[in-house]
Structure formats: C-alpha cells, structure tokens
Amino acid sequence: MPEEAALLPGTLDLLILKAVSLAPEHGYGVLLRIEQITGGALLVEQGALYPALARLEHQGLLDAEWGTSDNNRRAKYYRLTAAGRRRLKSETDRWSRLAVAMSRALSAQGA
Amino acid sequence: MSAWATLRSLIAGLVRRDRVELDLADEVDFHLDTRVQDLIRRGLAPAEARRRARLEFGSIERYKEDVRRARGLRLVDELRADLLYGWRALRRSPGFTLVAAVSLALGVGANTLVFSLLDATLLKPLALPDPDRLVAIWTVPADNPDQLNTSSIPRYFAVRDQAQSFEAIGAFNGAACGVKTLGFDRDGVAAERILGQTVSPTMFRTLAVQPIMGRTFTDAEDQVDQVASVVLLSYRSWQRRFAGDREIVGKTVTLDRAPTTVIGVLPEHFDFFGEDREFFAPLCLTRAQVESRVGANTIVARLKPGVSMVQAQAELDAMAERLATADPARHQGLRLRAESLKRSSARLLNINAQPSGDYGASLMMLQGAVVFVLLIACANVAGLLLARGASRRHEIALRMALGAGRGRIIRQVLTESMPLAALGASFGVLLAWLGLKALSSTVPEGVPHLDAISLDLRVLLFTAGLTLITSLLFAVIPAIHVSRIGTSWRPTQATTWSAEHQRMRTVLVSGQMGIALVLLVGAGLMIHSFVRVLANDLGAESDQRPDVRLSLACTRVVQRTGDVPGVGAVRSEPGSGPDDRTRLREIAERPWCPVRCCSELAAVRRAGIRHALSGRREAIAHDGHGRRPAKRATDDGLLCGHLGIFQRDEHPTAAWT
Numbered sequence: 144m145p146e147e148a149a150l151l152p153g154t155l156d157l158l159i160l161k162a163v164s165l166a167p168e169h170g171y172g173v174l175l176r177i178e179q180i181t182g183g184a185l186l187v188e189q190g191a192l193y194p195a196l197a198r199l200e201h202q203g204l205l206d207a208e209w210g211t212s213d214n215n216r217r218a219k220y221y222r223l224t225a226a227g228r229r230r231l232k233s234e235t236d237r238w239s240r241l242a243v244a245m246s247r248a249l250s251a252q253g254a
Numbered sequence: 255m256s257a258w259a260t261l262r263s264l265i266a267g268l269v270r271r272d273r274v275e276l277d278l279a280d281e282v283d284f285h286l287d288t289r290v291q292d293l294i295r296r297g298l299a300p301a302e303a304r305r306r307a308r309l310e311f312g313s314i315e316r317y318k319e320d321v322r323r324a325r326g327l328r329l330v331d332e333l334r335a336d337l338l339y340g341w342r343a344l345r346r347s348p349g350f351t352l353v354a355a356v357s358l359a360l361g362v363g364a365n366t367l368v369f370s371l372l373d374a375t376l377l378k379p380l381a382l383p384d385p386d387r388l389v390a391i392w393t394v395p396a397d398n399p400d401q402l403n404t405s406s407i408p409r410y411f412a413v414r415d416q417a418q419s420f421e422a423i424g425a426f427n428g429a430a431c432g433v434k435t436l437g438f439d440r441d442g443v444a445a446e447r448i449l450g451q452t453v454s455p456t457m458f459r460t461l462a463v464q465p466i467m468g469r470t471f472t473d474a475e476d477q478v479d480q481v482a483s484v485v486l487l488s489y490r491s492w493q494r495r496f497a498g499d500r501e502i503v504g505k506t507v508t509l510d511r512a513p514t515t516v517i518g519v520l521p522e523h524f525d526f527f528g529e530d531r532e533f534f535a536p537l538c539l540t541r542a543q544v545e546s547r548v549g550a551n552t553i554v555a556r557l558k559p560g561v562s563m564v565q566a567q568a569e570l571d572a573m574a575e576r577l578a579t580a581d582p583a584r585h586q587g588l589r590l591r592a593e594s595l596k597r598s599s600a601r602l603l604n605i606n607a608q609p610s611g612d613y614g615a616s617l618m619m620l621q622g623a624v625v626f627v628l629l630i631a632c633a634n635v636a637g638l639l640l641a642r643g644a645s646r647r648h649e650i651a652l653r654m655a656l657g658a659g660r661g662r663i664i665r666q667v668l669t670e671s672m673p674l675a676a677l678g679a680s681f682g683v684l685l686a687w688l689g690l691k692a693l694s695s696t697v698p699e700g701v702p703h704l705d706a707i708s709l710d711l712r713v714l715l716f717t718a719g720l721t722l723i724t725s726l727l728f729a730v731i732p733a734i735h736v737s738r739i740g741t742s743w744r745p746t747q748a749t750t751w752s753a754e755h756q757r758m759r760t761v762l763v764s765g766q767m768g769i770a771l772v773l774l775v776g777a778g779l780m781i782h783s784f785v786r787v788l789a790n791d792l793g794a795e796s797d798q799r800p801d802v803r804l805s806l807a808c809t810r811v812v813q814r815t816g817d818v819p820g821v822g823a824v825r826s827e828p829g830s831g832p833d834d835r836t837r838l839r840e841i842a843e844r845p846w847c848p849v850r851c852c853s854e855l856a857a858v859r860r861a862g863i864r865h866a867l868s869g870r871r872e873a874i875a876h877d878g879h880g881r882r883p884a885k886r887a888t889d890d891g892l893l894c895g896h897l898g899i900f901q902r903d904e905h906p907t908a909a910w911t
Contacts, residue, residue, distance in 0.1 A: 170285050190316070193282070203259025217284070
C-alpha cells in the first residue's frame with residue numbers, strides 16, 4: 144500500500160473518536176468512516192482498530208452496545224461518551240495548533 | 255478520563271471473562287464477514303474475497319491479545335494460568351505436596367488457634383456500651399502491686415461512696431448466694447440447682463445494661479442481713495424456663511424454697527458474667543461480711559467522661575492511704591489498683607475467681623512463639639521448593655528463551671506457591687478448629703470467655719492474610735534463585751548451579767537452626783509462665799488468713815479439714831448459713847444436696863483443703879448443671895466450685911466442680 148500515508152502515533156485514537164462522534168458505529172463502520180473522511184489517504188491495518196477501540200472503551204471515552212447491523216447481524220456499536228466528547232475537542236485543538244505550526248515551519252523552509 | 259469507568263470495565267471483564275472472549279470473537283467475525291460481502295459486491299470471487307479480508311485484517315490472534323491487554327485482562331489471565339500451573343504441579347508430586355502442606359498447616363493452624371484465643375480475650379471489645387471507660391478496681395498488697403485481689407465489702411463501700419473519678423461503681427461477688435435451688439421436689443416438679451450471680455444494685459448502671467423488661471435492683475433491696483427476695487432473669491433462662499412469658503415481671507418463683515419476685519429480664523446478648531448465669535440477685539450481705547477485712551468482691555467502675563486512668567489511679571492511691579490511716583484493722587498494707595475491665599477480664603480464669611496470672615500477656619507471648627513455628631515451616635517449604643527447582647531448570651530456561659523476563663519468572667513462581675499456601679491454610683484452619691474443640695472439652699472453666707472463642711470472620715481474615723504473607727515468604731528465595739537460570743543455561747552447567755544451590759541451602763538450614771533455637775528458648779519461657787498462670791497462684795496472703803464459714807451441713811467436712819495442713823482453728827458458728835434444719839432435712843430426703851458455699855470454698859481451698867479432698871477416691875463431682883461427673887473434678891485447673899454433700903456414701907464427701 145505505497146500510496147497510503149503511515150499513521151502518526153496517537154492519530155488512530157483521534158480518528159476513531161472523530162468517526163464515532165458523527166454517529167454511533169460498529170468497528171467495521173468506523174473503518175469505512177475513517178476511509179471516507181480521510182479520502183482514503185490514511186489506512187490502518189484493519190485489525191489494529193480493535194485494540195484501539197477496546198482501549199478507548201476501557202478509558203471510558205467510548206460506550207459500547209450490541210445492536211443489529213444493516214446486513215441483519217449482531218454488531219457491537221460504539222458511541223462517544225461525555226468524556227470522549229471532551230477528549231475529542233481537546234485533541235482536535237491540540238492537533239490543529241500542531242498542524243498550523245508544522246505547516247508554517249515547513250513552508251518557511253521550503254520557500 | 256474517568257478512573258471509575260476503567261474500574262467498571264475491568265470488573266466487568268473479570269466477572270464475565272468468557273463473555274468478553276465471545277464478544278471479541280463475534281466482533282472480529284462480523285468485521286471479516288462484512289468485509290467479505292463488500293469485496294464480493296465489488297466483483298471479487300468469494301474465495302479471493304475471503305483471502306483479501308484476512309490479509310487486510312492482519313494477525314487476528316495478535317490483535318485479540320492486544321484487546322485483552324487494552325482491557326487490563328492480561329495480568330489477570332497470567333495470574334490465573336500461573337495458579338493453575340501451580341495446582342497441576344502440586345497434583346503431579348503428591349509426596350512433596352503432602353509434606354509441604356502439613357508443614358504449613360501446623361504453622362498456620364497454631365497461629366489461627368492462638369489468634370482466636372487472643373482475639374476473644376484481648377482484642378475484641380467487651381460487649382457493653384462504651385467499654386473503654388470500664389475499669390476493674392482491685393485490692394493489692396502495698397508491697398506487691400501486681401498481685402490483684404478481690405476486695406472486702408468495707409473497701410467496696412469506701413470506694414463507692416468516696417471516689418470522684420467514676421460515674422458509677424458496682425461490685426459483684428464470687429457466687430455467694432449464687433447457687434439456688436429452683437422449685438420443690440414435692441410439687442411434682444424436680445427441683446433443680448441453678449447458677450446465678452450476685453451483684454450490687456449499682457452494677458447494671460455501671461455496665462450500662464438496661465433490662466428489656468422490668469427494672470434492676472434498688473439500694474433498699476440490698477440491705478445488710480435483710481436482702482429482698484427479688485431476682486432478675488437472664489434472657490436465656492426467661493426463654494427456656496418460662497417460655498418467654500411476657501407477664502413474668504412481678505410473678506413469683508421458688509428459689510431455695512422461698513417465694514422470690516422476678517423484677518426484670520436482661521437483654522439477650524448480656525453475657526459478661528458468662529452464659530450459664532440464669533439469674534441475678536442482690537449481694538446478700540451479712541453483718542460479718544460488712545465488717546470483714548477480706549472478701550470476694552470484684553469492684554467494677556465506669557470512668558467519668560474525660561477522666562483518664564492515671565487520674566483515677568491517683569485518686570485511688572490517695573484514698574487507700576486515707577483508709578489505711580482511718581481504719582488500719584481493715585485497710586492497712588493494702589492499696590487500690592485500677593485496670594481496664596477488658597484487661598482484667600482476660601486475667602480472670604473464671605469471672606468469679608481470684609484474678610490469676612496475666613493470661614493476656616502469656617497469650618501474646620504464645621502468639622509470638624507460634625509465629626516462629628510458622629517461620630520455621632516457611633523455611634522448610636522454601637528448602638523443599640529449592641530442591642524441586644533443580645528439576646525445573648529446563649522449563650525455566652525454555653520460558654526465558656521464549657521471552658519471559660526475570661520479573662515474569664519470579665512472579666510466576668510466587669503465584670504458583672499460592673495454591674500450596676491455600677492448601678496448607680485449609681488444613682491449618684481444620685487443625686485450629688479441632689484444637690478449639692479439644693480445648694473447650696478439656697478445660698471447661700480454664701479460659702475466660704471460652705464460649706466466645708470461635709473461628710469467626712476476623713480470625714479467618716487473619717488467617718487469609720497470614721497465608722498470603724506465608725506464601726510470599728516461602729517462595730521468594732526459590733523464586734529469585736530460579737530466575738537466575740537465564741537462557742544461557744546448558745545441561746553442562748549443572749555443576750555450577752548445584753554449587754550455588756548448595757550455598758542457598760546452607761543459608762536456609764542455618765537460618766532454620768537459629769530460628770529453632772530462639773523458638774525453643776521462647777517456648778521454654780512460655781511454658782514456664784503458663785504453668786505459673788495455671789498453678790493456682792491465687793495470691794493467698796499469710797496475713798490474710800481466710801475466715802472460713804461453712805453451714806452446718808458442711809460441718810463434717812469442716813471437721814476433716816481440721817486435719818488438713820494449713821487450716822487453722824475450725825470452729826462452729828451456728829446460724830451463719832441457711833436454716834440448718836432445712837438443710838438436714840434436705841440431706842435426709844434427697845440423694846445429694848448442694849451447699850452454697852462457693853466463696854468460702856475458694857478460701858478453704860486456698861488454705862490447702864483441696865488437696866486433701868481431691869486425694870480421696872470417693873470424692874464425687876458434678877459439673878454444676880446436673881449430676882454428671884465432671885471430667886476433671888479433681889484436677890488443678892478448677893477454680894471456684896460448689897461443695898456437694900453426698901448421702902450415698904457412708905461418709906459425706908465433698909466434691910468440686
């Protein structure tokens with residue numbers, strides 16, 4: 144998968160929080176959503192999603208519930224908790240500041 | 255992030271461990287199946303779609319393991335695996351298991367047993383309101399403040415009337431009037447001897463115990479030589495003998511052939527004087543008692559709030575001085591000493607006896623000694639484990655080669671030891687239980703609050719904690735040792751390992767020897783002090799020769815006691831006991847008749863009569879409840895007793911219970 148960018152550490156958690164914040168999703172749905180919102184530019188090894196989901200659930204940032212999927216199967220749906228919402232906001236702010244700083248720094252050097 | 259959510263998630267994972275696994279498998283399956291469907295929809299052949307889905311997912315098992323770790327379940331899984339492994343190892347080598355478990359069981363059992371005694375006598379607070387403010391006040395010789403004695407009535411009166419440090423002061427007597435006959439034989443109901451307790455009217459106020467119905471005694475009911483015929487019933491007696499009659503207060507029962515009014519019933523859990531006390535009566539003071547220098551009265555007082563033990567003792571010291579000056583005949587050479595009631599009740603081998611040696615301190619020493627026994631057991635098991643470690647070199651080296659660190663190996667060996675410790679502890683508790691049973695059947699009156707001793711939750715918690723510490727203790731050296739093997743171990747290195755092994759064993763063996771030596775010395779001291787406690791050191795003073803009064807029925811015994819070394823003049827004092835004619839008739843009518851002279855007996859015995867009587871073969875004893883012979887009637891461990899005159903024999907003989 145040469146055309147896809149490797150994920151920076153810590154980005155996966157943020158992407159999951161973002162994906163789930165739009166609507167409750169099951170694991171596979173989270174994957175598709177990330178693919179969609181990143182325009183397919185970032186792709187994780189699919190299995191890596193689950194330890195991250197478990198970690199976020201364990202930390203109380205996500206809530207999980209079993210429901211029925213579109214293809215009529217039992218699926219585990221993840222939903223953002225209040226703590227998860229706060230974390231998403233603070234992480235987004237941090238990421239934006241970092242991105243602005245990084246791109247400014249890099250463009251200054253590149254010109 | 256909330257710690258609470260994390261804890262909840264961990265607990266949910268632990269409690270429903272299999273659920274977690276099923277859910278995880280379901281989730282992964284759902285992902286793969288849905289991905290396959292998507293890929294087929296995009297035009298892939300089913301077989302190829304499945305292959306691609308698996309490829310994209312990565313290593314399923316690795317990610318599952320990561321999920322478990324993320325949920326904090328990994329450590330738990332490892333612990334469980336180690337415990338199971340340890341348990342399997344135990345089953346594989348039953349010989350080792352048996353020796354080690356028995357070794358530990360002895361240590362844990364002894365500790366559990368002694369702790370249960372310690373807990374019942376010293377640690378558990380008295381089951382009375384505000385027990386910290388309760389003190390016992392003893393009479394002590396001026397030159398030996400450690401020899402605690404009961405007090406005379408004049409002394410009790412003085413303390414009661416003058417001491418300012420206390421909110422309430424009461425006294426109870428060593429069973430004078432404490433044994434009564436209930437009912438008449440000729441009413442068609444067999445008369446029965448029942449045990450009671452005589453207390454001052456202030457006693458219940460001092461202990462802060464309220465009757466559940468009726469009232470306690472008034473001062474007017476405890477006048478010298480004219481005691482009112484009133485009793486309070488214990489809850490048990492009320493339930494058992496009177497079927498919990500709600501109208502009992504005010505009714506009349508027959509005690510010692512005299513109509514006696516029931517004035518109240520005490521609460522169910524009031525057992526300060528022992529569970530066998532069926533009734534409580536006033537002190538039944540006689541003129542002689544009120545004038546005597548000696549007496550078997552134990553003074554109990556409740557400190558005023560904010561008054562310390564030291565302040566109270568200072569006041570008692572001053573008072574003792576004052577009394578000795580004012581009335582030297584009765585108080586000279588005597589002091590007063592206050593001690594916490596809890597501590598005192600641990601001293602009393604029997605609540606009605608003279609205080610004996612310091613039972614509590616002995617118990618604490620015994621506890622120390624059995625801790626040493628446990629340490630030795632731990633050292634033994636450590637030695638065994640170390641020896642067994644030799645056969646585990648392959649396994650440990652393999653584990654380390656597969657990536658286990660030293661810490662992980664140490665943890666494994668420590669965890670593995672727990673099933674062994676648990677096994678030992680289970681046997682130990684069993685041993686302690688058997689020990690307690692044996693103890694309560696052989697020492698019916700030897701130990702205070704024996705009925706309160708049990709392997710309750712507190713004791714079992716103590717044992718559980720002890721077991722955990724034990725397992726760590728005996729496994730830590732083998733664990734560290736085994737973890738040194740490392741991956742570099744080759745079968746050829748067996749010799750060097752063995753040398754080190756030898757060194758370790760030497761350390762353990764010499765440690766064991768040292769501990770054993772300390773233990774031996776400790777146990778010797780221990781036994782010595784226990785013998786002193788039980789050796790009947792009732793503190794008879796040569797200048798306090800007891801004035802023994804026995805009723806006429808006892809006269810023939812008294813005549814014999816005249817021959818006993820240590821007993822001075824024996825004189826008959828008509829009228830000091832119950833109605834003599836009644837007594838004689840009782841003797842004539844019944845196969846045996848109890849005589850109420852318990853406190854006198856204690857005095858007689860102190861003078862040496864006991865040895866004379868207990869040597870006689872015809873001495874028959876009863877256990878205070880019926881006519882069953884008591885097991886150890888003539889043994890030394892018995893304290894206060896009831897003298898029975900047996901008409902069966904040609905010569906009346908005395909018996910002790």
